[in-house]
Amino acid sequence: MAEVKDPSEGVQIDLISGERMDGLTSMEKIRLILDGVREGNIVILEEGLSPDEESRLIEVTMTEISPDEFNGIEIETHPRSDTSDSSFLDRLMGKESTKKLTVIGPANQIETLHKDETLIQTLVSRK
Amino acid sequence: MGLLTNLKSSIARAASTLFAEEESKRIGIYGPPNAGKTTLANRIVRDWTEHGDAVGPESHIPHETRRARRKEDIEIERNGSTVNIDVVDTPGVTTKVDYTEFLEHDMEKDDAVRRSREATEGVAEAMHWLREDVDGVIYVLDSTTDPFTQVNTMLIGIIESQDLPVLILANKIDKEESSVQRIRNAFPQHETIPLSALEGDNMDEVYDKIAEYFG
Numbered sequence A: 001m002a003e004v005k006d007p008s009e010g011v012q013i014d015l016i017s018g019e020r021m022d023g024l025t026s027m028e029k030i031r032l033i034l035d036g037v038r039e040g041n042i043v044i045l046e047e048g049l050s051p052d053e054e055s056r057l058i059e060v061t062m063t064e065i066s067p068d069e070f071n072g073i074e075i076e077t078h079p080r081s082d083t084s085d086s087s088f089l090d091r092l093m094g095k096e097s098t099k100k101l102t103v104i105g106p107a108n109q110i111e112t113l114h115k116d117e118t119l120i121q122t123l124v125s126r127k
Numbered sequence B: 001m002g003l004l005t006n007l008k009s010s011i012a013r014a015a016s017t018l019f020a021e022e023e024s025k026r027i028g029i030y031g032p033p034n035a036g037k038t039t040l041a042n043r044i045v046r047d048w049t050e051h052g053d054a055v056g057p058e059s060h061i062p063h064e065t066r067r068a069r070r071k072e073d074i075e076i077e078r079n080g081s082t083v084n085i086d087v088v089d090t091p092g093v094t095t096k097v098d099y100t101e102f103l104e105h106d107m108e109k110d111d112a113v114r115r116s117r118e119a120t121e122g123v124a125e126a127m128h129w130l131r132e133d134v135d136g137v138i139y140v141l142d143s144t145t146d147p148f149t150q151v152n153t154m155l156i157g158i159i160e161s162q163d164l165p166v167l168i169l170a171n172k173i174d175k176e177e178s179s180v181q182r183i184r185n186a187f188p189q190h191e192t193i194p195l196s197a198l199e200g201d202n203m204d205e206v207y208d209k210i211a212e213y214f215g
Helices: A018-022 A026-038 A051-064 A088-092 B003-019 B037-048 B109-132 B150-161 B180-186 B203-214
Strands: A013-016 A042-045 A073-077 A102-106 A110-115 A120-124 B025-030 B069-078 B081-089 B136-142 B166-171 B192-194
Touching: A026 A042, A026 A051, A026 A102, A051 A073, A051 B109, A051 B150, A073 A110, A073 A120, A073 B150, A102 A110, A102 A120, B025 B037, B025 B109, B025 B203, B037 B069, B037 B081, B037 B136, B037 B166, B037 B203, B069 B203, B081 B203, B109 B150, B136 B150, B136 B203, B150 B166, B166 B180, B166 B203, B180 B192, B192 B203
Parallel strands: A013 A042, B025 B081, B025 B136, B136 B166, B166 B192
Antiparallel strands: A042 A102, A073 A102, A110 A120, B069 B081
């Protein structure tokens, strides 16, 4: 990804398309997200992560938390349409839909103001 | 996940059910920090084991439990039959840990930093258990707080994607601000059982449901 400008100038937002994420492995996706967030960027995923990838994102985030450097992430998604919509066979065939807009940022810079089924409002501050 | 991986895990799960019928099921107690997971684990153990040793210390300071702890072979009797479970008390799951929050609880900086490091290890451990080592989940929520959080939504989604049976418990109903309905509204696809693990309120129904879901 292109080099980040001076963070004091503003907050960088990386809007990552589903197409770009499609070709990546789970760990590559997590790395892409966490590298961006650790630089102070807000990462927006067009299509989100699968539940298994979300679980690994939490786990990897935990291993990277370091006092006075990185406190972790704030993550918000619109609720998935409902996993029960997909049949067991769909899940067996790997067809489970994960499409849900996801916003991820550094925990010390992003604060959720309001969230409901149709709206996520966040306050983003500079470092 | 690919077809082969899914097929393999489905076969492994079916085989373990077929050949290990007598073995205890490992039930993970999950939820956000300070929901009362350890209080519940301690109550289950005290109610159903002879010595009733506590699973772990309870505290109002978040992240008191920083290691997953298992208590084996708890035999719960319901309606003339018995259900055997191992209870796994897990650290509260979060996506962030800031040591400065512990300073507000009269902790020295070194202790707060150590606690935060152990807390992060504990959360990672809890996620690993969830993916690999539990057969069912008791999801504990504090009914005095808003359940509609990202961590809760993500964790319930992760549990559902693994086809694990999950029982949602609305804890702390002894408190005035408690709202069980708010939890029912947040997760309408699951049954929610109210209780106070601290006071022991409604534990009979909780044990009935444990037997029904995990027996």
